[in-house]
Amino acid sequence: MYTNFAITSGTTNGSLLSSPLIFIVIMVAIFYFMLIRPENKRKKEAEAMRSSLKKGDWLTTIGGIYGRVVAINDRTVVIETSEDRVRMEFLKSAIANVGTLDQQAAAQQRPGRKGKSEDVAPVDETPEIEEPEEEKTEE
Secondary structure, eight states: OOOOOOOOOSOOOOOGGGSHHHHHHHHHHHHIIIIIHHHHHHHHHHHHHHHTOOTTOEEEETTOOEEEEEEEOSSEEEEEOSTTOOEEEEEGGGEEEESOHHHHHHHHHOGGGTTOOOOOOOOOOOOOOOOOOOOOOOO
16 A cells, blocks of 8 residues: 655766756857857948948938938938939938949849949840730731
8 A cells, every 4th residue: 555655866867968957058059159149240240331331322221212422420321312412311220231232232142242342334124125026817
């Protein structure tokens, strides 16, 4: 009727990797190297890009507005968006990309060369218009 339970000491014969604490430490290290560190690197690159702005640069905002820089303040940038000299003021944090549209498109196609500004020849993307063929009818 009575069951004898063996009382064991706190030592186990398991390995060090079976400890839940080790798994938590490994997961934190993985998150740091896979998520946190690359994000901090991107933030530093974006801040360097925003601090290197000068008059005459072409840029795109995070809202998709494209224009040329005409004035720079401590926290804001004034851009001119059209031939009508429409000027808009944005926070520097609203700047997404710097460079002409062709340079930005080339940088997206070549991810290994981000941040390098190269003169890119404009590409004519106008599709050729095909003339419809006349159907011949037999008489």
